[in-house]
Amino acid sequence: MTPQLIYNHSIEDSDIHNLCEDLVQYSDIAPKYYERFDVKRGLRNADGSGVIAGITRICMVHGYVMSEGERQPIPGQLIYRGYDINDLIENAEREDRYVFEEVAYLLLFGRLPNGADLERMTRSLGVRRELPPGFLVDSIMQSPSNNIMNKLARSILSLYSYSDVTENTTIEDEMSIALDLIAKMPILMDGAYQAKRHKYDNASLIMHPLRPEENTAESILSLIRNDRSYTKAEAQLLDTLLALHADHGGGNNSTFACRVATSSGTDPFAAYTSAINSLKGPRHGGANIKVIQMLDDIKAHVAHWENEGEVADYLTKILRKEANDGSGLIYGMGHAVYTLSDPRAVILKRKAMALAAGKEIEREFRLLDTVEKLTPELMKSVRGNDKVVCANVDMYSGLVYRMLGIPDELFTPLFATARMVGWAAHRMEELLTGKRIIRPAYKAIAKSKEYVPLCDR
Template identity: 50%
Template sequence: MTLYEKLAKDAVASSDIDKSLFDTFSVKRGLRNADFSGVLVGLTTIGDVEGYDKVDGKLVPKDGKLFYRGVELKDLAKGFQSKQRHGFEETAYLLLSGSLPNTEELKAFTKELEEERHLPPFFSKNMILSLRGRDIMNMLARSVLGLYTADDNAEDLSPENLLKQAVSLIAKFPVIVAYSYFGMRHSFQKKSLVIRHPQPGLSTAENFLYMLKGDNYSKLEADLLDLSLVIHAEHGGGNNSSFTTRVVSSAQTDTYSAIAAALGSLKGGLHGGANLKVMDMMENIKANVQNWRDEKEIKAYLLKILNKEAFDNTGKIYGIGHAIYTNSDPRAVLLKEKAEALAIEKGRLDEFHLYAAIERLAPQVFYDFKGANAKVICANVDFYSGFVYDCLQIPKEIYTPIFAVSRIAGWCAHRIEEVTFSSKRIIRPAYKNVCDRIDYIELDNR
């Protein structure tokens, strides 16, 4: 047995905690209550997620709503879409400042983002292209820490400086992701190294598509990516990466360290990579369901997935169900509305209809499988986002980094609130130690 095999064996054995002790000490595993609602650990004015009502201590399902600084996401999206403009920039302004910008404020904010997109001298070569990496999320986190060295006021925690850092990171994230992707592709896939500089006058979504594809994108493609950035920008303080931002920020550390920690959280397979699992599952379904219009055949295969007899044998229908949303996920509703038009443009309408059929049928299959006490579930945003990205010909390697390109706005808003307006107490929950006390044994007697 090697050293690490022995260490691993001992570590696993010593970490085997009697699960009944969690009930004995009323431990809120995953910071969840017994009814799976989140444990209340703080207050915020940034985002609010509504998926159910609590009536007499019981969760009552309802259509989901998401609010950014009190503005319902649905209204925000309809507002900029009705004027045929992109909305990520004003969404970021709203999250950071707490109010919607007027015309002049939005113009000034957009101009500042445009100027901040440029990376420091030699940063692209030394930090992104020379330090090779296979994972874009790790390259992004490393680059964020590298930006600390280029900031003369990196440790300044004043509100004005925190906002300057926030705007800089929001502007630079799409550039770093695009350059990291092409650097990875060049180093490990032996493909051409393509570096396109951000262009003035383009929105965040347009610039990102330009850096990835040049001018080879349609208005509808840019509109869909912009909507995706808007709907992923914020999701309350309790989601894992935003909570990570607040935990680390409560220690009064610098912005770059806090955001790097949030990126580490988002990279996790249980957080940011869910749409990749949906895509893998859908490929499996498309290969095994012969008639995509036959609801009986679709339901039968979904039941096989739940029975751990198909796909990855985990018993999960990926993209269906959410920790908070019950009847509907407002992000999925908004994305689906636009996704159909994109599917028509790309000649993939039959595939879209298969997605829609699974969205409709999966909850009923789940209820039949679980019984009368089954949780009310719906399609979440990850169910359609992977399909949209695939239609946009966005590489799978940057699905989760796109999430970060969007969520950096929410992270920065939560950081500013935590550093500036919180109780200024370091977040420190308790862990009950359940290890037996043992006497120290001299080395020669072990």
């Protein structure tokens, strides 16, 4: 048989279209089945709370209390190893220092570092940033990707080949690998971005040498800016954002993906890649891009941003699926756990507003503030929904990145750079305490069928 005959007998695009139309029909599951078998769709209970799938000492996300079977909203709390995120951020502000490395130490090792511990942690990450010889050219530059998150996932999988310890790791091996990856994430991200710009955007390739003396936030700004310059206020704002994104409990989608992969016994590089692939999704880490796109759309269609009536009219169109992307969603509003407030959004908004004061971008922050203020009442009037909703961290994080001169393509990769800390902490907790493969059940509802011989079909 010639190659041409093979092609003629292959499944072609027109066939795939028809076959997929059949697949849609064969895949249909009526909503009644979910009710009949009490399926926890999205691993959420009927009251919106999460199905408890594990126990953790690492992080607590608290946004409501249950009273006599009803959900009572409370101000949101984000607790790292027993410490309120507000205390961690405010103490760092009071002492005019950075906080991400302190948070990383706390999440990974279980306790707050003293001065010597924190200095060692910061220095350790600085010296671990260097990529293996030839890795940047062979694994990143030679095969750039138009999507930075995909390239991050491939790069971490590729680092498996450069590690002396990959399978049957001890907890000490795991910690060393985790520190290496936390340190290298900014370098992998910047390399992937520069390669993408060079190939797909026809831009100049600008690669800076590493500065081991810089902390994580400083390294990121230093690498992505052509002139390498940044102010301490800018670096501290990015540092705060990294600390706020470092973890969010074991139940968030990407961390759960990491724990599920870990429970199978797979290697750390594969487990962290699972988490990155999960975070890429627009329902998870990609949500900050959606907020920025929505903000740009509002700016283009509302003439007077300070006029709440004009803003409310356009938000109403969005809710009615008549504007923006037609989804009916006001991105950046609402959260699965937080009700009255998301502590990350509160902290970020406060710090961002202070840095934006007097600058042109202050108008955009005030526009988002108006969206945050108007949305709850508009949702009630348009949808008849009395659910308490608040702004989540995505409402402000994208505009903060933009204020810092960070390209849109790096918004989600920066999220991953911070969250690598939480993934590592949860992976090690799963290794130390899980001891069982995570395997939920699915109810099969397909009816039995009598086999039809090939010649009779």
